[in-house]
Amino acid sequence: MTVEKDEKKGQTQPPADQARPPEELVTFSIDDIETSVPKGTLVIRAAEELGIDIPRFCDHPLLDPAGACRQCMVDVVDDGRGRQMPKPQTSCTLTAMPGMKVRTQYTSPVAEKAQRGMIEFLLINHPLDCPICDKGGECPLQNQAMSTGDGESRYEGEKRTYPKPINISSQVLLDRERCILCARCTRFSEQIAGDPFIALAERGALQQVAIYEKEPFESYFSGNTIQICPVGALTSSAYRFRSRPFDLVSTHTTCENCASGCDLRVDHRRGTVMRRMAGNDPEVNEEWNCDRGRFGFVSGRGDDRITTPLVRRGDELLPASWPEAIDAAVAGLQKAGKDVGVLTGGRLTVEDAYAYSRFARVGLGTNNIDFRARAHSAEETDFLANAVAGTGLGVTYAELERAKHVVLVGFEPEDESPIVFLRLRKAMRKKGLKVTTIAPFLSRGSQKLNATLVSAVPGGEPQALASVDLDGDTVVLVGERAAEIPGLLTMVLDTTGRSGARMAWIPRRAGERGAVEAGCLPHLLPGGRPLSDPAARVDAQAVWGADVPARVGLDATGMFNAVLAGELGALVVAGVEPEDFPKPRIALEALEEAGFVLSLEARESSVTARADVVLPISLLEERSGTFIDWEGRERPVHNVIPKKHVMTDGRALAALTDALGAPAAPRTVSAAKAEFDEFGPWSGNRAAEPRVAGSTAIEVGPGEAVLSTWRDLLDDSRCLDGEDALLGTAQRPVVAMGPTMAADAPEGALVEVSRGQRSVTLPLKIVENMASGCVWLPAHARGHNLSTELEATAGDLVRLDMIEPEASEGDGPEGAASVSTEGTK
Template identity: 60%
Template sequence: MTVTQNTSAAEVEKKEDLITITIDDVEVSVPKGTLVIRAAELIGIDIPRFCDHPLLDPVGACRQCMVEIPDMGNGRGMPKPQASCTITVMPGMKVKTQLTSERADKAQRGIMEFLLINHPLDCPICDKGGECPLQNQSLSHGDGESRYDGVKRLYVKPINLSAQILLDRERCVLCARCTRFADQIAGDPLIVLGERGPLQQVSLYAKEPFDSYWSGNTVQICPVGALTSAAYRFRSRPFDLVSVPSIAEHDSSGSAIRVDYRRQTVMRRMGGDDPEVNEEWISDKDRFAFRSGRGEDRLTQPLVRDEDGSLRFASWPEAIDAAVAGLKAAGDSVGVLPGGRLTHEDAYAYSKFARAVIGTNDIDHRARAYSDEEADFLAAAVAGTGPINGQPGVTFADLENASAVLMAGFEPEDEGGVVFLRLRKAFRKNKLRSYQLAPYASEGIRRIGGTLLPTVPGDEANVLAKLPSSVELDGTSVIIVGERLAQVPGALTAAVELATRTGARLAWIPRRAGERGAVEAGCLPNLLPYGRPVTDPAARVDVAAAWGLPSLPDRVGRSANEQLVAAATGALKALVVGGVQPSDFVDPVLVRHGLENAGFVVSLETRVSEVTERADVVLPVGLIEERSGSFVNWEGRERSFGVVIKKPNTMSDLRVLAALADGLGTDLGIRTAEQARAELAELGVWEGERATLRQVRAKGPEPVEGPNTAILASWRLHLDDARAIDGEPYLAGTARGPVARLSSRTAAEAGIADRVVVSTDRGSISFRTEIVPEMTDGVIWLPSRALTETGHGGLALSEHLAVSSGEVVRIEGAK
């Protein structure tokens, strides 16, 4: 902040507790504790630097940002140039940068010459060439010639820090950005600066590769080409790329990203700068998982099933006509399964298509388990006031500034994306107290300093109702409710009661990017857009008027599972299916049975799948970078993005549904994402009476039947066998392998050693075991889905066991 002509420096300092210093004869007033290098930035002075990063603690490692300080504010100056990234401002301080000081300029040029002694001068073939701070600053702040005529140091290259991250040691300038990120931001310091003096280099722990969910951030913040990713290394030059801002689609955080493409092909994705959401960090999944749907199984042309049962290519008019004929024959006996990965606008199109065109409330985006009380909870959660009426919605900033965070049905690193990084930052900066209801403390919880509240799956409601006195919650605390809590009867009720009792605020954080938007859009059998109850006549009239219809169906529709059962028995004559896969459900056999026995199936998909193989009509839709739209993140914040790559004849789900509606004789009224957003804005938050949360009696977990049984605990890993990471072998190589976790007592009683066989009446599956000291007895934790130990193929509990968390399974030692 600069001082205006009408305000003296003393007045500004008194009013806002600012400190005024002079940099290159220009006065600037900044908050106490500001670094000199930041103060210089405010008045447009660019001091060269490598180690400095605004989101990392200062370290003064590279010494490139040297400035002269002739007066510290007390009449005395510093005898030698100082690193401006480590010196904080003092009242009356005078600073001279390279622009006005020969000493500062000479120091900077000397450091630059020193850094280039062993650095290879091969910018044209370096991945960083064209966007390299070292390259840029050697031109702006370095000499044209080097006095060094010796042999440059060489290393064997590259070093695989992990399957994804590669290190070229001769390029490293020892700025410590990567190691500080791993330690300070991600909290998994698997890389360090090892050795000393001229031998110092980025080193790896011998027994642990750099398998972090956040490792790609080190590549982006590396100021030279020392760290590269195997997925992008030597694939393109920065100056050949077109960059477009966008939003990540793999979790509910809505992280800002930058998509770089060349010749209509996405080459890489980078973290975007959004201080309110992800700052500039993104997960490796958001960074590297973008090739799914770009292989040989990509659907680019509609398919229609012939009378002989085979699928054949068809034109768009023929395919639309075939789909319309099948849906007309079914009348209003049509179920709609849109999935939870859709944009807000596409989800709204499915909701409107079901009610306004088909005339049914048989629509459900959920593949996960849920309880009877969830609908009322979600209705309040999307009403614009948070899960408790009168409360503002929780934000990322609220998590960072909370006095305490209590998590139930939620594992932050696996299920929350950059939510984990904000909790980690709050722990490190503000000593955040966090608590988690779980059978054991995950690695992610350990890294945010969390306290385990030992909980048997299925008993969360009772634990929430009887928290120990050591858990102190108040008005600045946050209770995070994950989507897994919805399958525990009474748990959501208990969470709301706890928030009401303590004054804490509630945040619902689902796993998938489209979950909250789907709820807001009305992709549930008992909710219309923005939480309007289907059973409320006033709510139906309100939506019908907005859609220009005389009425809407009033019967609560079928859930996703109920639709599939009805389709299998002939009670439902047709299905319209979006991005849904059988293995997403607890019982994939039920899903396949429903699809195979449904009278007629229309599939909207990007690539060949189990659904398209069983569909009567397949209508291809565009990939995420080929469409515009928005996601609604867990905060309720709209995260809009535009088209990255324009491809002719590429349809969004919304546009396909509009074409189907035309064929069925009803105008959907929307054909673009912009029109859908306008309608959603017109509908707005429901101002009528909302249903109150139904009081559901809490039930404990099922009793353990014997020494060879256990209660299952499970959740989805951040990286697993999901189709989203298909075509990403390097990313898959960093996934955490399948392992069963249990206590020593549970293992001993069941005779389990290195491996355990887990079984139900449906089947069995074997896992490597890990004994966890604080694990709750009588519980076994398994990943819901995981890549195999070899990294090829996947393991899904749904396929082998058809059970979910809280159910009893049989366990025994592998023979």
């Protein structure tokens, strides 16, 4: 599909000749108010458009109609054919018809009586203990009982009770006597998330929410069932009975846990965040979010929080004042003498990422800057400069829903961008979207998308992509893991360029797209300006008031190697975890060997332990700014809680810039954003497109396999420290292999995976569609980090040995049997 560019907004718009055809309208009346709505509209939706509030419990605009609670009944005095319907109808399942006349509780005694009767029926067994219920104060049943129900109950029997609570999962608790059987939770799980692990069991008065005995409710989206529950039946184990809704102050912001850009409602009390909920943004996350974004906010709020600057004196890091720490940092950077490297990480707002980009060039006079605390390559650097930076709003969520074919390349949406997964699943269910995934096997998420597998052992993805039919109705979604495969990003540009398919790059971290736009790469300036272009450097010099070094800098791997070679004297590190790199040992050695390390961090880490100066940085809820999501859409970050004794990264870097004697940097978020916006997108020539030969086939010997790996959504990330209830729903670490390779080994048997002198032992999971000669392990499962345990990444050869049940520790080779790799070469 061709697109037209909105130069003012930097956004792509559908051309006029591809506008949608006008919708067929239906005219009818509600409470004697005539209205016209698109054909197929439900009466309850039409009433909402008119501002008429019809009470409901089971209805939700993003779920299929159920008519389960019967609370939304209306009186149809004319069905459009001159006949009155003999009894009240549920407006959440009633489709508007031409000439229909509907009366709600406001104009019909019949509708009012039906609604009052349903409220009375629902309250027969429902406990009347609103003051202690978690939902009290924000409960639709409570509100409607007051507005629609009677003041006194006629029921004189004994209310039904159950033992409570029931653990639906480690995160979600169920109080069965509060449940009104609206089926919102079960419909969400089945229709939206694709996790039908909860269901309504039994019949009649015995009906209740239940879980499958052999299938625990391990969903990445379980928290949404708590939020959409119209009563206090489902609660969070982390929030249960911790606060009252009327004690909370709510602030909307953007989630920092991935690049989806979800709107969040943060509820806080007395300076402490109590809970986070999904905000309503139809263009992005609709009304959903993942459990990581909802529950994963405890990290950094514990005893390891850094609230005062630290300066190393001898072997100890000791508290210091801000002026002392700034002076020590400047002295250390200047004393290092040699060049300096800047590692920014991928979780910064665009304003803070821009501050690092500016500080490196203006304050330190270097282009040694990289945000990628992960596997990366020179090919990816060129790809980001050519196809991502400065391109504005590209493929959107809405366009994903309209696409006829989506191809996933090095990308598992459920694990790496959950809202993208939900949108793809929605399009698959409602519009028949075809999804193709280029991967070693069909993951859990790909199965829920009914994806077609194009099997590829790591390294073979370029050839696999070349075999897929692409056209103008296709969208190719490329994950950050594509950087690990030589030639894959080049193939993406070639195939999409030839076919007219559209492409979007979706990183895992919330700040990566913004870091690209801000120029946190060694050969890229803000707005996608190539450092090699003199005109691009002139643009930067005009904004910054300082010369920009022309020499291309080092990427993160290059910086580590340069430190170990004695060619780089100091490192400035912000929010980077060495364990995230393919070779953490090298990263840690570089931190040990660097002449000077300046860390800007919110909590103690392996970096701060090796730093010479540590500057405390504010948490996300303590700052404001902007994230740029994978679409290229700006997403607002609002200050939730006033910060104390800490600064944003940008404010600290401005102080360092002044102390270094460089031209003054912006001191506020708004000033930094205004200066960043001065750059605008680059309109000149781009750098040369990457041209990298595809990788060669790997010979797999007896007992060997090619390693495939990626990170699960809920993993060993430090961002999830302290979230034991949330991590209880994480996927269990396994070794996944095909039936041929597993031979006669039973599922659950222990397999030792080794590389050189390093090894990890995990239970076996047999996967029917695994690529021949390939084995999969989670990259950062809880308690297992492949980058530290194996020092291995995707595409590496590993050895597999089955641990015999009778083998004991120390048995050595006699206790292990090689896994079959017959026919896998």
